[in-house]
Amino acid sequence: MTVWLLGDQLGPGVAPLDTADHVLLIEAHAFADRRRYHPQKLTLVFSAMRHFRDELRDRGYDVTYLRAETFGDGLDRYFETNPGDHLVGLRSPSHGADDRRRRLVEARGGTLTLVENDLFLTTREEFDAWADETGSGDDGSRTFRQEHWYRHVRRETGILMDGSDPVGGEWNYDDQNRETPPAEWTPPDVPRFEPDDITREVQTFVADRYDDHWGDPEGFVWPVTRTEALQALEHFVSVRLPEFGAYQDAMLDDEWALCHSLLSAALNLGLIRPREVVDAAVDTYESGSAPLNSVEGFVRQIVGWREFMRHVYRRSMPDLADANQLDQTEPLPPAYWTGETDMRCLSKAVEHVHDRGYAHHIERLMVLSNFALLYGVDPAELNEWFHLGFVDAYHWVTTPNVVGMGSFGTDVLSSKPYASSANYIDKMSDHCAACPYAKSKTTGENACPFNALYWDFLKRNEETLRGTGRMGLMYSHVDRKDDEEWAAIRDRAAELRARAEDGDL
Ligand code: SF4
Known part of the structure; x- marks a missing residue:
């Protein structure tokens, strides 16, 4: 055979x-x-x-x-x-x-x-049975709930379970996972897999044939064999996992990897399986070498998000690829290709993608996708950028993450957009301190572009978003602004778009 x-x-x-x-x-x-x-x-x-x-x-x-x-x-x-x-x-x-x-x-x-593709942890039949049973994704409740699916898989597999209860008594420990590292913190080493003869031969071929592609061909650190992928897993659970949870949403100006697992590329190639990385993380918790908030946060990335995205993509295609419920039509600003912008957070995230083909999940969601969402970028164009730029990108990965979650092109994955002003980035990073833009200003000279674009986004999409669950607080702030403020916000947003188009943001 x-x-x-x-x-x-x-x-x-x-x-x-x-x-x-x-x-x-x-x-x-x-x-x-x-x-x-x-x-x-x-x-x-x-x-x-x-x-x-x-x-x-x-x-x-x-x-x-x-x-x-x-x-x-x-x-x-x-x-x-x-x-x-x-x-x-x-x-x-x-x-x-x-x-x-x-x-x-x-x-x-x-x-x-x-x-059946047994490189995934759950099967199509399992997800479909769960969705049918819970009515998820039906016309009446269009949104698939990741949290419900995650708990279902934990119960079914026994992962981090104590009988019928979650280990530690909680299903998630997000409240412990929103720290930023102190100034004196030293990030753990990044495992580096030196290119061997085969990889060097491929690098030469790629450099010759695809010489006009965006992205740095050097600085390659990714595992290319199962043996290397297992070494990367061992490095993650023993060195990076203990602090992964606390800093999983943090962004640092000079740090592209923090404590992230960096396993997504190997997982998406099939070199290692989701179950073995989850088991390795759980073993580390059980041996007392990593705290529960770190291990649970990682398990949720794999068991919850990764499997969930794959199934929702399958159930929502082909419509998902072109979903654009907010009718966003702006082209992607040139800064996503050049990295040339004074916006420190954006230039750093683009630099990471250019240099490594990688940026971690908060840079992806709350900087790269968030800015495009507020700016009004066509979700399909943003999806293409992610698909081309990331080492771990495949259509089934980027489409639900970028079109669904990041761009809110559809509500099948979340009931509200992941939209935020400079507040979030300032809270979770040290970028704003090094940025010429003023994080607290919405309009006027040097006002942070995220701010005016955020309010302009809420105003432009009021009809769709105001009645959406969990948007009440945001619209209570919208309602407090007077006509003069809105005129200044509109002018600032228009100016920012013109400057972004000219590559002058
Ligand atoms: S001030 Fe605005 S543009 Fe600058 S780093 Fe902060 S959020 Fe980004």
């Missing part, structure tokens, strides 16, 4: 490999001519595929590894030597990918059977 695995299915233990003797891997290149992915993302995927090929060969598998322009070209070559072959693969979480693969194989006289 031949197993055809994709570049994000590099799990040495995936179920179809149990009965397979032959594995097909196609390293397709032309898709990245059309979509200008970050060079480190391309290096990561191609290098991980080549390492996976060698690992499988070492384990005795016969591996056909084809470098081709497209999957179609690769399959042409494969079926020339293997006419009529039957392939088995894992379902892809990306919308439409399974149908496209099946059509490509059948057009060449082969057949393709796709089985």
Whole structure:
């Protein structure tokens, strides 16, 4: 039996490999001519595929590894030597990918059977049964509730459970997870996986072929094998996890990683599985080496958000990709590509993405997405930027996070937008102290752009948002502003948009 695995299915233990003797891997290149992915993302995927090929060969598998322009070209070559072959693969979480693969194989006289993708912790059937049972996502209650799903999975799996109760008595410890590090704090080391010969060869190929892509090709630190991914996991649970929780929402001017796990790229490639990273974190808590608030916060990222996003994406596509309930139509400001802006928080977040293909979740949500939301950026354009810029980005990941949560293009994921003024960024970071903009000013010279755009956003979208749950407090502040204030806010917002367009923010 031949197993055809994709570049994000590099799990040495995936179920179809149990009965397979032959594995097909196609390293397709032309898709990245059309979509200008970050060079480190391309290096990561191609290098991980080549390492996976060698690992499988070492384990005795016969591996056909084809470098081709497209999957179609690769399959042409494969079926020339293997006419009529039957392939088995894992379902892809990306919308439409399974149908496209099946059509490509059948057009060449082969057949393709796709089985459950066991690189995820929960199955489609489990989520669908939960959604049906709870009425989540029905017309009557459009919003899928992450918190409900998270508790459901904890109960079903026993993860961090004490009988029928959550360990420690609470389902989450967010109130302990909103600290910013003191000035004398030293962040833990970032595990660095030096490029070997294979990775260096891929880096050269990527630099030659995709030489006009945005993003720094150097500074590559990402694990490309399962062994390295397990080392990264061990480093996280032993070194980074203890302080992860307390500082998980913090942002520091000179610090791109803080205590974040940095495991998302390896997880999304399939090098490690969600269950094993969760178990490693829980073991660390049980051995007394990490506090519960850290471990629970991490478990929620994996069991709650990651699995949840994948399922909501599946249930909400294809509409989700183009969802734009606020009719936001502004183009993305050039600063997202150049990083050239005096806005310290934005320039730092863009710099992190440019340099590493990575920014942590609060930079993603409360700086990069928040600014685009307030500015009025078309959610699909922002989604494309995230998709191209991040090493861990896949359509199933970015679309619910960026279009749903970040842009509030739809209310299937949250009942209110993640919109905030400079207040939040000032509270959770040290950026404002180093920024020429004045965090407390809304209008006038050097007023922080987040502030006028925030009020302008609430006013522009009043009809949709005022009646939305949990927006009452924000609109009570809106109601206190007089006509003169609104005129100044509108003028300031218009000026900021004109300056942003000119790359002068
Ligand atoms: S003052 Fe405004 S633009 Fe500057 S860092 Fe703070 S929130 Fe960002």
